[in-house]
Amino acid sequence: MVRPVDLPTPSLLLDLPVLCNNLATMGRRMAEHGIALRPHLKTAKSAEVAMLATEGQSGGITVSTVAEALAFAGHGFKDITYAVGIVPGKLEPLAPLLAKGVKITLLTDNAAMARAVTDKAAALGVVFDVMLEIDTGGHRAGVLPDSAELLEVGRILHEGPGTRLAGVLTHAGHSYHCRSRDEIKTVAWAEREGLVHAAERLRAAGLPCPVVSAGSTPTAMCGEDYSGITEMRPGVYMFMDVHQLLLGVCSAQDLALSVLATVIGHNRPADKLLIDAGALALSKDVSANELMADIGYGVVCDAATARPIANLFVTDVSQEHGMCAVTDDTLWDRLPVGSKVRIMPNHACITAACHEAYHVVDHGEVIDKWKRFGGW
Template sequence: MNLAALSTPAALVDVARMNRNIARMQQRLDALGVRFRPHVKTTKCEQIVRAQIAAGAQGITVSTLKEAEQFFDKGISDIVYAVGMVAGKLPQAFLLRRRGCDLKIIVDSVQSAESIVAFGREHREAFEVWIELDVDGHRSGIDPEDERLIAVGRTLVDGGMKLGGVLAHAGSSYEYNTREALVRIAEQERASAVRGAERLRAAGLPCPVVSIGSTPTALSAEHLEGVTEVRAGVYVMFDLVMHNVGVCDTSDIALSVLTTVIGHQEEKGWAIVDAGWMAMSRDRGTLRQQHDCGYGLVCTEAGDVLGDYIMSSANQEHGIVARIGAADKSIAERFPIGTRLRILPNHACATGAQHPEYHALSEDGALETWPRFYGW
């Protein structure tokens, strides 16, 4: 199959861009002297993860236990499930470990730690558990200075579990757009995670792993003293949010949605395409950034950005392409019915999740179909 024969809408992966992104991140973290454990929730795709591992990644991070199951079935065993564990999911995690998966789980409360201890004792399983730290007030985790950190650690160790380390994610890094701010939040993430590890060790508790990461901080950190590994995910594709943050160019964005012009509203300056929010997702991540791209930035079929044209709004299976600012009353001439365009996504994870497969486009024009994993 070639691009001309591909039905729309379709999720395209520019393989050359993807490989450059993979090499860029791996080379950076190799230079900083840390292990890289990519977060595979962005793509949930075996072929892409194989490329990351071939470049030097060691282990993976997942956001669902279904991802862990799917990738373990494909032979990848070193896995961190980076969502807080609750009692109801322990049987699923237990079965994975009994099958030979080196699955690590995380907690940020004494209650969850006690649940793991109770289940582990009942089933004679010493789970490896990492404690999630809150390094920026963005989401989950324990403040590194909070006494609960030591309490969780003691609960796990006294209960016979393996305390593997600490894990942090500076999600607030997505809110910045200057080099200075990104360097600052990257150092805050590093220093806070290292501080949490030091407090555990000072209390006589083991903490071999210090795991941090987000795409902006991984690409902005000036040093990673005290860190053992970094996790990042969206870097493999990049997207418009990352472009607005300032860590990639539009020419680095490897994921796009191929779509076809199916009609016009000329007086409004609209071209109607067959990719709506079911193809792009409802993610409006650029809305509060300095450049709002609607539901995505419009490119030619070949992938070249077309100036100020965006997908300004979207229904389920219809998208509206328009020019930012003054309406383009000649849009029907510019994009006749049948014109094929590519739309760069706001959020690669969300757009990818709308599609059952990727169509991987090589530089020579060849296409391969790469399935995605689904479910929890």
């Protein structure tokens, strides 16, 4: 039997029972609301995780890079939404998938790009389904629900020779900056209101809008009314992380992802314990610090039990070093040089992206190794 502590460090650990429980929880929640679940695989980037996440669902998935679309199509996924604004230069590698029976749905919020995409697709001899992105408060991308651009872009996609208007899509990314479940509920309400209003305007103008697609883990977990929405595209719910925990979206036992690290030094004069997981193993994401000061780059946990070690966080990182401020002198003896710890990351998506594979753990035993997709 291989135990997690037997692995080389740093290693990315994925707790299989926790993963499966998270998937089941979201699946049940969406089923109760009558909403199709289209998991966003930008977090996992793994065929094995995707198979589990789509079990019992429609089979549709969401990706955020061309490389992901190609990789998942190669593993038999036939309904893929590429949920990042499209440009004509990215159509050529995707077009051959259509001939293989793969439905690729694209995304835009721009009239000039809509024209360019429909013309490029026609030149390639294909027709793509395209969603119209809506800004429901995140202010990253999308047209406003009440804007003139909504109908302009919708008509271009509907009437163009290389596109079909597939519906509307939004991402309530600003839900990650909330500070309570009540705030998330407010964002979820605004997400639904804006998205459904945009869909209704398109339909009133005689334009098709079969799909009304929302998506963020916080709003999918905390929203109360999803009427008018046809699908959800959450991603980090599969693994959860410290940020979601502090938002109140999940509990500590829902954290499926961690990084195994080795204690490589004791800097007693500086009160720092050093580990071999630095920025390239943990990332430099400090999103959780918005909710809990001084949590740094991750929570340090016992390597065997994954239980947090009181008041021990990765407070600083360089490329290959993690530094943990020591406030309890008993830790020098409890965590000698050469011992191992687990780090629960702030943002699972970014930390997972630092690694090539998951070491899959089931009840204290490493049972498999699942490769991740990289590239763009």
